[in-house]
Amino acid sequence: MAQDRLTRGLFVRLAGLMTLALFPLGAIALWQTNEVVSATVRLSEEIVLSQTERAAASERRLLERGRGAAEGLAALLGPVAGDAAQCSEMMARFVSRQDTFVFAGFIGRDGMMECTSNGVTFDFADDPSFARAIEQEGQIFEVNLSGVATGDSVVIISNPVKIDGRFAGFVSLSMPHETAKPPAAGLTEDSRFDHVTINRAGRILFSSRELSSAGGILPTDTDPTAFLERDGETFLARSIDGRERLFAIASIVPGEVVVVGSWSTGRTLNSLGATPVWVPLLFPVLMWFAGLAVAFLGLHRLVIRHIYALRRSMRQFALGQRDEPGLQLDDPPAEFEVLETSFNRMVYALTHAERQAEQDLSEKTILLREIHHRVKNNLQLIASIMNMHARAAKTPETRALLSQLQQRVRGLATVHQTLNADTDDSTVDAQSLIRRLVRELIPMADALKRDIQTTTDIAHVQLGQDQAVTLSMLAAEALTNAVKYIDAPQGQPLTLDISLTQDNAQTLTFTIINSIGQGSDRTPDMMESTGIGTRLMRAFVAQLDGEESRDETETHFTYSVTFSLTEVAPEAPKLWAQPHATG
Known part of the structure; x- marks a missing residue:
């Protein structure tokens, strides 16, 4: 991290800018040294290209002559193409009148050459050059290198023959290599x-x-075939025989024939630029x-x-140190x-905000607490x-019905009392809510004022306000129902266990277990009750999107609800509520 910060620092970037600023001086120094080398290389390239053009001139004339002769024979061949004797006679007269060509013939599409200047028939059907x-x-x-017709080393020029617009074969002319003039001499x-x-x-x-x-x-x-597209180019490369050569390419027949000239450079070009590179760069480097x-x-x-001073002031402001004086730079x-000035104004504006x-x-x-307090008081008044x-x-x-309604109203009042306790949060602590309900509702629900041993095991879980209201109403109904039917065998205490456990990150289970007497005639009502309390409990379970279960043993009745914890969106951070840092 420190190394990355160093490489991205202002000084490093300034060094880069200085390098760019002085780069032209170094470039000029190198350019002046390199210009001599470039001029020498260009001169060498021009010499090789000129020599290549000179070498190609005689061969170009020879091939152009052969092309013209082949095209002329192809044009005259139509009337006699089908008569091998007349065709051969015409080919023989052509060769006898030319010093350049040693053989002429016509090859049909089937590869048979029956029309020849020497009267010999040849079969080229299996010859690779004929296939091409x-x-x-x-x-x-x-x-x-060993002509079929002459036995000598020859160059063969073939021109297509078309009779009545249809391809009929090729006119083939052979010229010996001796007719090509040697290239001009003059180099060492x-x-x-x-x-x-x-x-x-x-x-x-x-x-x-x-x-x-x-x-x-x-x-x-x-690839030698690639030279057809590089007419007029020159380049340095190592030849197959292992020597460093300067090559030049010139076209003789566009798209068909090129001449490649090469000059064995020896040490001539390689020795150029022997002056050390650091000599022309010394002055720019010192600058x-x-x-x-x-x-x-x-x-x-x-x-x-x-x-650095600005960063220090910004850090102090971010850490909540508002008592420090504004930014004061030394002779900026x-x-x-x-x-x-802009920073100090920003600090003033943010502090005021x-x-x-x-x-x-x-x-x-204060307003929200007052609202919850008034709602709680109104609900308690209604309950009274x-x-x-x-x-x-x-x-x-009638008394039972009003008592049940009173318990439900007190349940709502308990929720608002819990919300009134801490209005800074958008959630409600389930432990505080359910314990308060137990303290207030059990004495009210037990009209006989019996001694009920109550235990609670409530997990610290933050509920959304909507889910807290629904759970409190369900707990109020379930507590009332449990107290209503609580009983115990002779000599045994009345027990009531309330728990809220978190099975995993997203699942809660609310359970009430109350003791019952053996053979209680009210047990069927507990299991199959269809009263308003039961319907309300099922409605609250549906609102929680949970599942309820009931279980009874000889001594206890268990009511359990499993539901998913509703996610509460976190509040935006309150920057103004950050504690002031010291030091």
């Missing part, structure tokens, strides 16, 4: 110029060397170090120390004076009125 020509159906250039033996002419398939047609060894002067790791020293001192004096620049928020919260708390009516009732049924 049939696939391409265009003008192609091939080489054969250590860096002599070589060239090779290759066709579309990457086969060598002509070379300044013997054809058998000409492939050694081509660059390694390069860079001097600039960094001045920048560091100025940056710390004018910027960094004021930023005008820009930091504006920042100082916090005080106003604290006052608003206090007023809201019901108690008065119950005492004045003429029938036991």
Whole structure:
């Protein structure tokens, strides 16, 4: 973390900016040194490209002559293509009148050459070059170190023949390699110029060397067929024979034939730029170090120390230290004076807003407590009125009904009393709520004032206010029902156990266990009661989205409800309520 902070620091970034600012000086120094090297390389490239063009000139003329002758024969072949004798006679007359060509013939689509200048029939059906020509159906250039017709090393030019618009075969002309003029000389033996002419398939047609060894002067790791798209390019590469060479490419027949010239550089180009790189960079580097020293001192004096002071004041404000004086910078620049004034104004505005928020919260708390207090008092008043009516009732049924209503109203009053205890929270403590209900409702529900041994085991669980109200109403009904039917065998105490357990993070179980007497005639009512209390309890269970269960033994009756704890959205943090830090 510290290393990351250091690399992202202002000084490091300033060093980067200084590097960028002084980079042009270093670049100019390097450029001046490199310009000589570049000029020498460009001159070498121009020489090699010129030599390549010169080497290609004679071969271009030779191939263009062959292309023209092949196209002319293809155009004249139509009337005699079907007559092998007349066709062969025409081919023989053509060869006899030319010094360039040693053979001419017509190959049909089936690969048979029955029309030849020497009268010999040949079968090229299985020849790979014929298969490539049939696939391409265009003008192609091939080489054969041992010609089928002549036995000599020849270059073969084939031109497609179309009769009545349909492809019929190829006119094939052969010219010996001796007709190609050698390239111009003039370079030393250590860096002599070589060239090779290759066709579309990457086969060598002509070379300044013997054809058998000409492939050694081509660059390694390069597909020869790719040279067709690199007309006019020059590049340095290592040739197959292991020598460093400068290559140039010139097109002879676009898309079909190119000539690749190469110059064995030896030490000529590799020795360029022998001057150490640090020599032209020495002056910019010294300026860079001097600039960094001045920048560091100025940056710390004018910027960094004021930023640290601002950070310290911001940290103190964030920790709640409001008694410290405002930000006071020591001899800051005008820009930091504006920042100082803005920060102090912001602190004043936030402090005033916090005080106003604290006052608003206090007023809201007082108002909310007053509301809960008045609701509780009104509910207790209603309960007291019901108690008065119950005492004045003429029938036991009326007194029982009013007593039940009074207990439910007191249950609601207990909830509001609990909410009144702490209105800063949006939740209710289940333990405090249920214990208060037990204290208030059991004496009221037990009209006989019996000695009931009550135990509670309530978990500390925070309930939402809606769920707390529903649970309190369910607990009030269940407690009333339990006290109503509580009994015990002769000589045994009356017991009542109330518990609220948290089974897991999201599940609660509320349980009431009361003792019963053996053979109590009220036991069926406890299990199968269909009165209003039972219906209310089931309604409250449905509101809690829970499940209830009832179980009875010889000595105890158990009522249990399992339900999910409703999540309560957390309140937004009250920044104004943070305690003031010291130190």
